[in-house]
């Protein structure tokens with residue numbers, strides 16, 4: 001994507017004063033690179049893309065075309081997968097809240113359903129009793145200690161014999177089987193050590209519950225870091241692992257335990273690692289002011305549109321027409337459109353800026369659009385860039401006031 005002030009101005013004329021830019025080829029590259037790293041060590045690996053991280057249908061469609069699973073955690077996301085043509089058997093249904101009707105429907109449609117609680121186990125047992133002729137297959141989300149301070153609230157506690165009872169009950173029923181083991185933990189450091197430990201512990205569970213023949217799949221969840229620019233990487237007080245390093249600590253344990261070619265399907269559920277660096281946010285500087293010693297530039301975006309957890313990489317494209325500029329040695333706060341004092345997208349930007357400049361924030365693909373509230377302004381459009389054709393098309397139109405208020409009684 002070759003951006004310049006002129007290109008951005010043309011895009012502005014078509015799509016409005018702020019918009020996201022999605023680079024779908026970059027997403028596909030990330031997907032193939034990550035998968036190749038795992039498959040070069042353990043060939044029977046597949047990706048379940050975490051819809052919640054960024055569910056732009058265009059992204060989800062690419063995942064399906066590339067042979068991946070849709071990893072969903074609600075009926076809303078399940079419905080999206082179906083509506084873009086993903087067959088139920090390519091959907092992994094996770095998450096803590098699955099209504100009985102949704103859980104049963106997904107299981108009967110042959111989706112991979114990972115049970116999260118004893119209550120869900122009970123629903124499945126009742127279903128199996130109601131349909132004695134039918135084989136009911138499920139996965140179990142397992143919760144074990146990986147040394148985190150906080151005890152995760154998800155999945156089934158493997159350390160208090162909870163799983164023993166489930167396996168026993170399923171065996172007695174006769175028509176209920178566990179076809180996979182699943183785990184997912186979110187940790188701040190996303191470290192290699194913690195992934196090595198997850199893989200080790202889930203393989204131990206495999207050995208305990210499947211001593212003769214492994215299950216169909218073992219799913220080690222998501223939570224990996226992706227590619228990032230140096231100035232973002234340097235803000236973390238620890239090393240950022242690469243795709244290859246993650247593959248080495250996880251997939252190697254699988255090939256050592258099961259052999260390269262005959263083991264269970266290894267599923268990984270990346271979100272951030274695939275999508276964070278495939279979106280940019282473009283906002284325009286529309287106002288400048290100085291209040292006592294503070295210089296401010298107002299943008300057509302907000303912290304709600306970019307969701308920064310670190311200082312996002314920023315490129316400013318200078319207005320090529322004559323414009324009002326602040327040329328000063330005093331840093332400028334680039335602030336957002338909301339009425340909140342803390343809405344600052346870039347504190348103390350060190351260089352000169354002017355009205356009509358475009359600010360392009362990078363690395364805004366993960367947990368941004370899915371978390372954008374209808375606070376003060378509707379959501380900006382998403383423009384998708386096709387690198388092969390060098391064209392821009394709309395992936396989501398600008399939200400309107402009518403969209404925002406459509407569900408209220410007026």
Ligand SMILES: Cc1ncc(COP(=O)(O)O)c(C=O)c1O
Nearest residue numbers: 050184222223224269270271272
């Ligand atoms: C079950 C499950 N899988 C995968 C993910 C994706 O995580 P990330 O986007 O950090 O890779 C999540 C995120 O919370 C999750 O809950």
